[in-house]
Amino acid sequence: MNHRPLTLVIAAAVVALEGLTALGLGLFVGVESLMGSPADLMTALAEAVFGMLIGAGLLWVALGGLFRVERWGRSPAVLAQIFMLPVAVTLINSGQPQLGIPLIVVAVAGLAALLAPPTTHALYGDG
Numbered sequence: 025m026n027h028r029p030l031t032l033v034i035a036a037a038v039v040a041l042e043g044l045t046a047l048g049l050g051l052f053v054g055v056e057s058l059m060g061s062p063a064d065l066m067t068a069l070a071e072a073v074f075g076m077l078i079g080a081g082l083l084w085v086a087l088g089g090l091f092r093v094e095r096w097g098r099s100p101a102v103l104a105q106i107f108m109l110p111v112a113v114t115l116i117n118s119g120q121p122q123l124g125i126p127l128i129v130v131a132v133a134g135l136a137a138l139l140a141p142p143t144t145h146a147l148y149g150d151g
Contacts, residue, residue, distance in 0.1 A: 027093070027146060028091070028093055028146065029140075029142035029143060029145070029146050030142070031137045031138075031140035031142045031143045032090060032091075032093065032137070032142070032143045032146050032147070033091075034133070034137040035090055035101060035134060035137035035138045035143060036086045036087070036090035036091040036097075037086075038130060038133060038134040038137060039082055039085055039086035039090060039101045039104065039134065040082070040083060040086035040087060040091075041130070042082050042104065042108075042130070042134075043078075043079045043080070043081070043082030043083035043084075043085075043086055044079065044083065045079070046075050046076075046078045046079035046082060047075070047076055047079025047080060047083065048079070049075050049079075050071075050072050050073070050074070050075025050076035050077075050078070050079055051072070051075075051076060053068065053071055053072040053075060054068075054069060054072030054073070054076070056068075057069055057072060081100075082104060085097050085100045085101050085104070086101070089101070093146055093147065094147075095147050095148060097147075098138055098143070098147055101134070101138055102135065102138050102139070104134075105131045105132075105134040105135045105138065106131075106135070108127055108128075108130070108131040109128065109131050111127065112124040112125070112127035112128040112131065113128075115127065116128075
């Protein structure tokens with residue numbers, strides 16, 4: 025099926041934005057680790073690689089799955105949104121509401137778009 029409802033396009037855009045953010049943060053940590061003097065270089069580089077892999081994975085889910093109207097894309101996208109909620113709450117509780125509140129808004133918007141009836145119909149059809 026190649027018809028993409030607006031809700032599916034929004035869901036793909038949200039997941040792609042999350043992927044780009046994770047990829048960018050991973051690259052930033054990697055460059056900062058190599059240019060600076062972290063306490064543990066291997067741990068810093070491992071965190072950078074992990075961030076870049078998560079970012080690449082989310083981009084694959086968004087562009088290779090959701091945007092192409094592939095059923096498999098919804099499950100990892102929903103899980104990513106669910107995993108962001110405790111991260112957002114932790115940010116808020118640790119004095120970073122300027123990061124946590126927008127993260128909650130993005131996660132809830134992503135979940136709403138992913139679970140909307142038009143998205144379900146486009147991915148799974150009537151029956």
